[in-house]
Amino acid sequence: MRIGPLEIARPVLLAPMADVTDLPFRTLCEEHGAGFTITEFLSANALALGARKTVDKLTASLDGRPFGVQIFGREEEPLCRAAELAVASGASLVDINMGCPARRVVAGACGSALMKEPVLAQRLVRAVRGAVPERVPVSVKHRAGWDDEHVNAPEFACALVEAGAAMITVHGRTRTQGFGGRSSREVIRKVREAVPSHVPVVGNGDVVTADDAVAMRAETGCDAVMIGRGAIGNPWLFRSIAARLEGRADPGPSTPAERLAVVRRHVSLMRAHTPRPRLRLEMRKAASWYVRGLPGAAALRDRAQRLDDLDQFLALAEAFFLPAQRAA
Ligand SMILES: Cc1cc2nc3c(=O)[nH]c(=O)nc-3n(C[C@H](O)[C@H](O)[C@H](O)COP(=O)(O)O)c2cc1C
Incomplete structure (x- = not known):
């Protein structure tokens, strides 16, 4: 799969997860077949200020494997500075979080709150795009929308692509859903249909088996799947999905x-x-x-x-x- 100038080996991504996707866990997932991994979300303000604990999480994948760094914020300057630091740490992609539902993040009008401000969201993508070299794609991960009355993922994604986003990941739940209910494959399908075809759309939410991954792709037309909770303590899920996607027999669960x-x-x-x-x-x-x-x-x-x-x-x-x- 191509993300702008970046080629990734396999259309199966490990989701960014706070306090989970550190370098050891990302490495295990890569070694079991994940095509691409992304750090947990890192505060752009903290990175820009040089906060040690956050800067220490800018860890490059081993053996030169490509990886992404996810940042969050709502101000151009710290986001650009954070993106520059990510690239200096070796990141092959910078992802901007516009999906986090956590109260402390939304209280600062960051994460999923940005889905209510598409014009600002576009400005942030444009700024970050301009701050990093052409070879480093900028992507955004967002939700279906803020709540059931505001499911704006397709328009939102198109606006971000117009501003320079080279990949869109959609978790098919709204912010108010949190982790309740189901991730909507219909919303992911609508985003895939709306976004220009050269920009990959990644489907996310509730993929916990190889069958789920196959169904996510078939029902939404998404270019890749992203796995979060299903991979925690279960890197073998990636080998099963890789096998299924490549037409090989699923080696099954771990012994x-x-x-x-x-x-x-x-x-x-x-x-x-x-x-x-x-x-x-x-x-x-x-x-x-x-x-x-x-x-x-x-x-x-x-x-x-x-x-x-x-x-x-x-x-x-x-x-x-x-x-x-x-x-x-
Ligand atoms: C413990 C945990 C931490 C998470 N941290 C992040 C994060 O840092 N950035 C982000 O974009 N999403 C984060 N998420 C959301 C996941 O990336 C993903 O969108 C969500 O879990 C749905 O996918 P799943 O059903 O495969 O878990 C987190 C989820 C969990 C469970």
């Missing part, structure tokens, strides 16, 4: 041996890349991801809350998975 291999890989990536102050939190979170749905998960989650270092995490995972692996 205990594969889960343990991913935990080991996750630990080694955290060892190399997770900032010390975040380590405890990140490993406790990850420990619970990989056992979800398995017998004994609740007890392990409990023990994971007392983990202090990565060696303990590894020992806990091995004690959990090795007997299952031997029995398999």
